[in-house]
Amino acid sequence: MRRMLRNIGFVLLLVPALAILFFGPRQQAGVPKGRVVVTYWEKWTGPEEQQMRIIVNDFNATVGRKKHIYVQFVSMADIDKKTLIATAAGVPPDIAGLWDNDIAQFASLGALTPLGKLAREHGITSKTYKKVYWRACHYHGRLYALVSTPADIALFYNKLIFKSDAAKLRAAGLNPDKAPQTIHQLDAYARVLTKFGPDGQLLRAGFLPTEPGWYYPEVFFWFGGHIWNAKTHKFTLTSPQNIAAYRWLASYSKWLGPNTINSFATAQGNFESAQNPFMLGTLAMEQQGPWMANYIYSYDKPFSTLHCSYAKALTLPLALRRKNYGWAVAPFPSAVPGLKDVSYCGFDAFVIPRGARHIKQAFTFIAYVESQPVMERLCSMMSKNSPLRKVSKRFIERNPNPYINVFEKLASSPNARGLPQIPIMPQVIDELNTEAQAVALLERTPRRALQKAQDRLQREYDSYERVQKLRRALK
């Protein structure tokens, strides 16, 4: 009896195990027969993931079918770390969607496949892209990445607040129908538009350099400063321009007090929510990228439909469309006279990690996305500008972001700036974020903070160089 029970138990365990083994889910489930499977890891979740999925599905149904390629799209968090570990383990994805600031670090360690030859074969050259993006795809003169979607940074301002406080702005000698043209003007607008409660708390901020606080390492660009000298391989953080940039950061804390600013910041909701301070109207002006248009429409529809529906507005000429929005976009003002249309141009990057199994097929997909119609479709869905030099009229007129021409102009400007290609970029970003935070908290003077970052980062870089030399010698 006991033996029989034991046998029944054994069979009960064995049968489902075999069933799972033979009929269970497969990694290649749903893959049409006879196709090469290209694995594509991407960082996006939410709407951007869905938008990229549409492009991937279109590829699989058209070019992929013809060329027997199937792109398997996997969305994940912490993509840089996962790509890194998978590459180190020798099982990388065929395509990884990294950030622009990952390229130098990954390329310097030999983790990326050079794409120059493949790009030329597909007719992708420097003439295909806007200069700033093309340059940032390279490391030591070699092409290691292509743009999946780009962005640049501008000033978003709330037209409704400008209108409601028009008299005050005029009294201060400022034009309520125009965005500020210089940093000095931006500060003046901010002072007029800032409102305090009876207890001294900030009810509305005209502008705050710490909101959203995503662009601390790039703040120098608007002051004519540079992080790095690529020729001498030296950091240039203590230049007068950079010190001026940090002084500007500190000036808001000196005016309002770090506690008041922090208390205001903690009371605001998440970026991706209806409690976003710009949408709530508790922040009149903000440094943001073109994607903001989509988020505003998702979380605060009335802000983008003042007179008519969104769909109807899309059929109107651009000038009329803009009247339907309570917000507008202008180039973020520069602190240097004559330095116009300055912007930080960042992007999401396609890379093929070292050891990828289907390099040619992966590049076929990348080249498909880089084609003008597909790129414009993808960038339109995300309300972003295009990285390509050629841009269709329709893209400008029908992009959900009615100010996409501002972003296009900024990305094409000679003052468009990308992050320098430094192999220790994660440390650079970490250090500059920390020091900017210290300056904004008035914990350190701008000069001391930048000197601290300069010393630490230069030491880090010199140490990196020494080890690379040692590695070369050992080879």
Place this chain on the structure above:
Amino acid sequence: MIHWRNEIKQTAKGMAFLSPWLVGFVVFMALPIGLSLYLSFCNYPLLQPPVFVGLRNYHAMLHDSVFWESLRNTGYYALLTLPAGMIIAIAAALLLNSRVRGIAIYRAIIFLPSLVPLVASSMVWLWLFNSRLGLINTCLRYLGILHPPGWLTSPKWAMPSLAIMSFWGLGNTVVIYLAGLQDVPKELYEAAEIDGASPARQLWHVTLPGISPVIFFNLIMAIIGVVQNFTVPYVMTQGGPDRVTYLFTMYLYDNAFSFLHMGYASAMAWVELLMVLVLTAIAFWSSRHWVHYQGK
């Protein structure tokens, strides 16, 4: 001969049953531990082969200001949480050891927070500490404190905030103390009472010596926990503001997975182990003077 064969057969069977654990230990513990020791003497950016650099990683720590900053922060966190945490946990256990109606419910209430995942409770505390809308500052304003602290956004208050939050999850420790308290022989209290000892004296001379082995155990666990603390500051402050809550393990993690200094991170891990060993050794050495085992 037959006896030997049986012995070998029995051993093989035993090893076979043990093998899942043995293989797991060797592959996932012993090997990585050994490798990390080797890597601590290497430059290893994960994507290039390790290069032996001798003691350079350990030497670099001496000149790394962030290393010392993170160490200082960890020390400060330990200072804030260890003694206070133990006092609070013992006090809670003493209260929960009393015979009042519905004591089981109180015990469950104290224990419940330790069942909440750390990330979830961190999110709750983020809102509690919110300087403008948080419950804590709302209460403080109600009590007449017009300018309460900025908690997590203030360099002065960020670390104490994390310490306060750590007391929320003391339920496990309280339960261990409670078990210890229930193990103190009742005769000792009876004898103390006959001798005229006040409740405070009973606490000092009977209860605390009686649970001293439990205090010792919890102290060791707390030392290890404090040195390895990562999740809560990672979720709540990411080491900020101005790196005041940047703990040792956070810097270790960043070195390993953001800056790709896997060799340096390995060296840091060994320094961390050494720290835990030294602190535990000190605790063991001092235990001779204050830990009393029954029957000894």
